[in-house]
Amino acid sequence: MAEVTLPERLQGVEPVRSIRAPARISYNYTAGRASSRFLRSVADKKLFGQRCPACRKVYVPPRGCCPTDGLATEEEVELRDVGTITSFCIVNVPFMKNLMEIPYVGALIQLDNSDIPIMHLIQEISADQVRVGMRVEAVWVPDDEIGPTLESIKYFRPNGEDDAPYESYKDNV
């Protein structure tokens, strides 16, 4: 670095090493046609996916297009709130402060008749009992708390069925 000679009045003055320039901009987020319809249906405790006309995969939450084929997904497929765990992790760090007791389980859950898993919490079972292939069902928040958000599902819990056959979820492992 070249030597900088400061004027006399600035000599011995502590140099500025940083400034703070906080910035804040507000946005109106547009979920889009497909996501809006999906979120509104969640508020009615109904789930649906959309099927790609080419690869036939059912996407949930639907985004209005197939990311593989770049085609519009118009056919809607109603889904039950029951599925299979395809992967999970045990969380031992209190990210969510007092909302969740640790350890808790975050899992990828492939809803029946869909091809893409959604992420959600697993509760009502000890973390060390959770396994891939386990069948689970949604536990919804009380009716007066339901809104257009996946938080309307409190968590998933084992539904007591036998584990799903590997073939049924192998594409998402």
Place this chain on the structure above:
Amino acid sequence: MRDVAIVSFAQTKHERAAEGINEVEMLMPLLKEALDGAGITKDRVDFVCSGSSDYLAGQPFSFVMTLDAFGPWPPISESHVDMDGAWAVYESWVKMQGGKVDIALVYAYGKSSPGDIRRVLSRQLDPYYQQPLWPDSIALAALQARAGLDAGTFTMEQMAEVVSSSRRNAKANQFAQITGDADVAALLEQPEYLSPLRSHDCAPVSDGAAVVILAVDGVAQELSSRPAWIRGFDHRIEAHSLGVRDLTTSASTRLAGEKAGVANGPIDIAELHAPFSHQELILRDALALGDDVSVNPSGGALCANPVMAAGLVRMGEAATRISRGDGDRAVAHATSGPCLQQNLVCVLDAEKEGE
């Protein structure tokens, strides 16, 4: 050099707010339209390049999600510029020189409606001295207009003439947001909006998108009956600090125009990306365009300004006019940054090099 041509173009009907649809939903039909226009399917595309800004969407990595509209599987060769899509055309053109890419697809999109565009654009200023003051984009353009008027570079009447002719031209453009017959005297009677600018001197706030398909010599002729060949291409940038620039001229446009070879032949059409009326005057001067040149036959950015796509639209509009025979040689220009800070110039021709 490999000769490269624009062979297909599609754009949205630009509007104040594309309500209810997200960026993917906005782009998907356009991608299909552009591919159909070239008569190809997406598996023929060797390279995809997009232009957009996360600051418009207010979402980090928003451009990654938008790739869903194209369908990036099996994995594709892809790139993105945080700039107007015109610069994505530049990147594609450079990449095509390497010999591995014969067909490239470029898309750009911008929804200005989710945020306050005047505040959002202030984020491209230098972060120490200018950003903390939140000077908005129209105020900076007004500063430039005032400098030009005071220097005698242009007049209020000339600015109003730009608005009048842009709106008249846009009447033939089904994708424009603002069109109509506006008499110069009547425009000058309008109150000032942000002195010396009147609201009609400023581009509208627009949501929109555009797609361009490029192809190399040998392929382009198969995809278009009259490809618009890129004969010169250059972009230049000026200093970050507004205080060290002469705002009444555009040194970067002049230099880019020289390097792109604008003066190497007569120009029939010029599509100039001027979001403010006085900027068109500065650009015409910097590119030394004569009175015989048809400037912004589409109506230009004053009639629809989808930020991040408006420059790409200029390239598409110029190319479309070459392809349908409105002219033989055109200039397409794109700008970025406050007061025409960075400028790109592309010369398009009905004939390729050496023809």
